[in-house]
Amino acid sequence: MTDITTTETGIETDALTIPGTPTVTERRSGYTGELARAEAALAEARDALAARDRIIEQLRTDQITDGGDPRLVDFWEKAGRIADHADFCQEYDRLAEALNGTPRLRDWDVTLDVTVTVRVHYSASATTSDDAEDIARDEITFEDVVAAYRENGSAEEFEAEVYSVDRQ
Template identity: 55%
Template sequence: MTDITTTGTDTAAELGEISFIRDNRTVAIGEIARAEATARDALARVAELEAENNRLRFDQITDGGDPRLVDFWDKAGRIADYAGFCAEYDRLADELNGVPRERDFEVRLDITISLTVYKTVAARDSDGAGDLASEEITSEDVIESIRSNGWSGLDVDDWDAERA
């Protein structure tokens, strides 16, 4: 068998320095340090979330408006509607800072709409045309103008609401 090891006298100094080879230990140490810092941050966040989870699970609820009670108030409101306990529910929700029930209301609105309507009429002068157009305008003309041009303003003059 032949010994394939060489025992030459050439050293790195004699061959010249190879510039593209470098010691990767310093790079690896930096990466390990960054990974450890990220892991510490993640563990701290996990501990923070676990503490918040335990607080939400085990601390006593002292306010009826607590977000954890949204489903409770929703179901209680539906039960109150179904069983006829609306007044009792409303009283409790008000006293405990709970979520009030939504109810249906029939609302009557008196509105004024600012609208430009174009009407073609045959007349002798502009005053006569204005008078004739005012007399001949129909609800269909108004509806067509709303469909074509929209309206420029809407004012609610009065309203009245009653429970449906």
């Protein structure tokens, strides 16, 4: 808007100023960068979504050529339960081995002979160290060993030897 004033020479125009009005600044250029970032993020999200859709379609339509394929986990689990229930265990085991399937878990009874080494402190009154050792060996009880194990919280070492293994 312009302010029109009349002078002796003619009409002059000047910028109209209204007192108390703030000056208007152009802010669109600051938002342009933010808009470009948002559009780039949107394009990236669309690309990721398209890649995921391609993977999903591939998983749905690709032929299964290996029995160990993760898409067959539920199949092998259900087939194993059916084989257990219907007494087709040998057939299932043969098929699972031939096709690289998931073998059935079986219950086993295992008997072990375990030797545990526990440090036990024993006080003995004797004249020599050899006599003290003999007294300690003769007087120590199973309860002393169990108490030492509980006091220490664990055994220093143990060895396990398989005695027998039987299928349940």
